[in-house]
Amino acid sequence: MSRLIVISNRVSVPDKKKKDGAQGGLAVALGAALKEHRGIWFGWSGKETEVFTGDLNMQRTDGITTATIDLEPQDIDEYYNGYANRTLWPLFHFRIDLAEYERQFGSGYERVNERFATSVAPLIEPDDLVWVHDYHLLPLGKMLRDRGIKNRIGFFLHIPWPPTRLLVSLPFHERLVLTMLEYDIIGFQTREWLESFCHYVEKELGGTVDADGVIRFEDRVVKAQAFPIGIDYEEFSRAAVGDTARSAYERLVQSAEGKKVLIGVDRLDYSKGLPDRFEAYDRFLTQNAESAKDVVLLQIAPPSREAVVTYQEIRETLEGLTGSINGAHADIDWVPIRYVNRGYPRAELAGFYRASRIALVTPLRDGMNLVAKEYVAAQDPEDPGVLILSRFAGAALQLTDALMVNPHSGDEVSEAIRTALAMPKEERIRRWQGMIETVKNEDVKKWQKDFVAALKGS
Numbered sequence: 178m179s180r181l182i183v184i185s186n187r188v189s190v191p192d193k194k195k196k197d198g199a200q201g202g203l204a205v206a207l208g209a210a211l212k213e214h215r216g217i218w219f220g221w222s223g224k225e226t227e228v229f230t231g232d233l234n235m236q237r238t239d240g241i242t243t244a245t246i247d248l249e250p251q252d253i254d255e256y257y258n259g260y261a262n263r264t265l266w267p268l269f270h271f272r273i274d275l276a277e278y279e280r281q282f283g284s285g286y287e288r289v290n291e292r293f294a295t296s297v298a299p300l301i302e303p304d305d306l307v308w309v310h311d312y313h314l315l316p317l318g319k320m321l322r323d324r325g326i327k328n329r330i331g332f333f334l335h336i337p338w339p340p341t342r343l344l345v346s347l348p349f350h351e352r353l354v355l356t357m358l359e360y361d362i363i364g365f366q367t368r369e370w371l372e373s374f375c376h377y378v379e380k381e382l383g384g385t386v387d388a389d390g391v392i393r394f395e396d397r398v399v400k401a402q403a404f405p406i407g408i409d410y411e412e413f414s415r416a417a418v419g420d421t422a423r424s425a426y427e428r429l430v431q432s433a434e435g436k437k438v439l440i441g442v443d444r445l446d447y448s449k450g451l452p453d454r455f456e457a458y459d460r461f462l463t464q465n466a467e468s469a470k471d472v473v474l475l476q477i478a479p480p481s482r483e484a485v486v487t488y489q490e491i492r493e494t495l496e497g498l499t500g501s502i503n504g505a506h507a508d509i510d511w512v513p514i515r516y517v518n519r520g521y522p523r524a525e526l527a528g529f530y531r532a533s534r535i536a537l538v539t540p541l542r543d544g545m546n547l548v549a550k551e552y553v554a555a556q557d558p559e560d561p562g563v564l565i566l567s568r569f570a571g572a573a574l575q576l577t578d579a580l581m582v583n584p585h586s587g588d589e590v591s592e593a594i595r596t597a598l599a600m601p602k603e604e605r606i607r608r609w610q611g612m613i614e615t616v617k618n619e620d621v622k623k624w625q626k627d628f629v630a631a632l633k634g635s
């Protein structure tokens with residue numbers, strides 16, 4: 178079997194003993210995928226160094242070999258906080274109002290991608306398959322080609338691909354997309370993002386795309402395809418009935434004192450639609466005063482990308498909203514929102530999910546959203562809860578039995594909460610059965626198997 182060289186910005190082997198567990202979906206999925214293959218996971222250590230040396234730190238953790246490099250403060254500022262998270266992330270999540278186009282972000286992004294290429298190239302052997310991940314590393318394939326790497330190289334985008342009319346607002350958009358045509362295969366989470374990419378290639382670059390997603394541009398032939406990512410169903414459903422999950426379940430059930438729990442679990446990110454969600458819940462409490470005290474919202478929101486101002490602002494907004502909603506509705510023995518600014522290990526989350534009658538997964542845009550799938554996987558088949566899901570999450574294309582909402586509409590979300598609370602058990606079971614098959618069958622193992630097969634060209 179060929180070795181797999183996985184390259185992503187963040188390298189973080191899921192550590193069962195770690196207390197916070199808030200790695201984000203990409204790290205969780207790649208940890209699971211790499212356990213299936215021999216190979217190396219390469220990327221940034223998450224640490225700073227005064228002067229970039231390119232020294233590799235190789236480690237073997239939990240059956241996975243990792244190779245990491247440290248970056249200079251200026252690199253982190255311009256590449257990770259800058260171009261990746263102040264330019265591409267907002268633009269790709271349809272927030273051109275938040276996207277910042279600073280020239281030094283672009284040059285920092287290219288410099289760090291060059292540094293990645295120089296450091297990882299010597300690790301690549303002739304038969305290896307190379308798999309690059311996410312918006313931090315769009316041009317890496319081209320930089321590896323420039324260093325003589327002839328291996329099959331694939332790229333997977335974990336976030337949405339924006340419509341052409343938005344993407345063209347990015348200075349040098351053509352140059353960036355042209356570098357992507359050096360990959361052999363490009364994967365997207367959904368058909369929608371795939372189609373947007375193909376539209377750009379045809380309209381802006383003048384390339385051709387055939388019915389199988391084969392793109393032709395000058396001398397390049399690249400295959401583009403959708404590969405919806407899943408969770409490690411086997412591991413997660415095992416964890417969901419383990420001791421940690423059971424005590425987390427008990428803890429939440431006891432503290433809820435008979436109230437129905439609504440749960441949200443999201444990195445503190447403006448793309449997750451948290452202010453709209455809180456406002457919709459506020460509306461629900463106001464419009465349903467008689468049943469308001471029968472519910473409680475638990476929002477777990479670990480801080481994310483804290484050096485970026487828009488992330489500091491979303492934190493302030495939510496603190497203000499939580500205070501005003503709790504102030505307006507609370508009583509001496511009841512607080513409507515439990516807002517928790519920390520992360521929990523997934524085994525604990527599994528218990529919290531199972532103890533919750535409703536999950537509110539209402540991002541304004543999301544590449545996939547693994548929390549939605551984890552919620553479904555953690556339910557009691559005899560008495561499952563209801564998933565309220567944004568139609569703008571990648572997961573909505575697969576979990577069609579969820580209660581689908583427009584997250585921008587407070588009325589719709591408030592109404593969905595009412596419907597979910599009143600939903601008869603038979604309907605909850607029927608909807609859950611529709612979703613669990615997808616979560617189980619289209620899991621992370623299938624995702625990595627399908628992508629690797631396409632990467633091999635088989």
Ligand SMILES: O=P(O)(O)OC[C@H]1O[C@H](O[C@H]2O[C@H](CO)[C@@H](O)[C@H](O)[C@H]2O)[C@H](O)[C@@H](O)[C@@H]1O
Pocket residue numbers: 187200201202203204206311335336406481482543544545546547
């Ligand atoms: O590494 P961070 O900056 O802390 O951010 C965490 C990850 O966020 C994004 O996750 C995406 O990937 C998930 C799995 O495919 C997907 O379900 C979700 O919709 C995406 O938002 C980001 O794309 C990752 O690179 C980050 O590591």
Ligand SMILES: O=c1ccn([C@@H]2O[C@H](COP(=O)(O)OP(=O)(O)O)[C@@H](O)[C@H]2O)c(=O)[nH]1
Pocket residue numbers: 197198199200201202203205442443444477479519520521522523526545546547548549551
């Ligand atoms: O306190 C937390 C919050 C989140 N997560 C995990 O982080 C991932 C979030 O992935 P998702 O695709 O929903 O969103 P992302 O953060 O990657 O945008 C899921 O596996 C969650 O279980 C976690 O382990 N602990």
